[in-house]
Amino acid sequence: MKKRMLTAIGVACIITLAACNNEDTAADNTPVAIVDGTEITEAQFVDELKTRHGDAILQEMIRNHVLDQAIETVEIPEEEIEEELDMLRNEFRTAYDIEDDEGIVDALQNQFNLDVESLDDFVNEYLLPPLVLQKLATEGIDVTEEDIRAFYEENEDQFAEQVRASHILVEDEETANELIERIEAGEDFADLAREYSTDPGSGARGGDLDFFGRGQMVEPFEDAAFSLEIGEVSEPVESDFGFHIIKVTDQRDEFEDFIEEIEQILIQQQSKSQDEVMAELIENANIDIKDPRFSNLFGSEAAE
Incomplete structure (x- = not known):
């Protein structure tokens, strides 16, 4: 640490x-x-x-x-750690074209200047601390289905019809049509997005834009996205940014579709900050300051 x-x-x-x-x-x-x-x-x-x-x-x-x-003392389930590592691997795969753990460790050392010799080192030094603080911050929080439904009903306009889409953004229609032909021939949409999309944010994620509702995208893009079925790929869609190839990957518009998202919102609303968690850990620790110069080291935090 x-x-x-x-x-x-x-x-x-x-x-x-x-x-x-x-x-x-x-x-x-x-x-x-x-x-x-x-x-x-x-x-x-x-x-x-x-x-x-x-x-x-x-x-x-x-x-x-x-x-x-x-x-x-705080137990983090192995599956949660593995889920975080899978996200890390995916991020390095999409953003840096690194496929193996050895390559990730090398990048952590040389590009991010982290002193780690293995992914286990990374877990212990950089992954576990925030996971432990997050678990302590949400400890004891109980969100019921009634709480979730009440939040949904109070904020129903936020949970109208939404789609999840990926896109490939290119400069001209000819390139867009060529890529559509390759997609129809069986090439992977995400791989093509990483290689050809001029949108650096979504391109690194295989074109994924996550869920969005109406009014969040430019009109031609929105109209096309909300007209597609899951798995369907659009014809070239022109906007001020260029030409989009859009693929809808998911849709949601029912209360049940938003339960998990709302639960996390309510948990975050009730959770403590990391500073509050650290202050409690320090307050409950047996700390004996021997040097009188530091006798009031945590005085302000203890007073809180």
């Missing part, structure tokens, strides 16, 4: 403090610099680090330790 959460200056200070603490007491007077004949000793240097940055560093170290303890 330390590698994940500590700031750059925090890491530098911890290394310095650790190095100094591992030396003999006599080494406290060893100069780290001499300025015009005046020595700046290790003891002076360490004391300055504590004075200037000690609060922030100690807070981060304590937060990391408390979070580590929570990760040890």
Whole structure:
């Protein structure tokens, strides 16, 4: 956790403090610099680090330790972790054309500068902490079917007919017709979207635009999308952005179609923030601050 959460200056200070603490007491007077004949000793240097940055560093170290303890005690189902990893794999497959876990780890190291040697490292250092905080944030929240139906009825205009569609956006109609011929010949729509779509956002996702309702897309696109059946591919649709090839992948317009989405909305409305969860974890932890300079380290949080 330390590698994940500590700031750059925090890491530098911890290394310095650790190095100094591992030396003999006599080494406290060893100069780290001499300025015009005046020595700046290790003891002076360490004391300055504590004075200037000690609060922030100690807070981060304590937060990391408390979070580590929570990760040890809060169980995240394996299927949830695998679902997150599958999403990660899909993101790297669509955005970076990386197909295997070894390639993902290499990208995490070299493109994202993460200190991980395997996907297990990534899970432990970067995936589990937010999952644990999210679980603690929603712990004890009970959403009933009555709650869901009441929200649906109060906001029914938000849950009118919706479609889920993918599209391939190209500059000219000729290219659009050529791609439609390839789709009709059996080529994969998502693969063609990743390769040819000029919409960088959806293109990386195989053209997927998720669900949308009326009034959210430009009119020619909307008219075409809402006229298609599930699985049907449109003829070229011209808009101000270019020519679209649209494929509808799902539709929903009944209460039952929105139950899961509304449940998540209601859970999020009642959930605690991550800061609130961390404050509770710290408040419930047995923390004994020995250095009087840091005696009020979490005073403001404890007061809350």
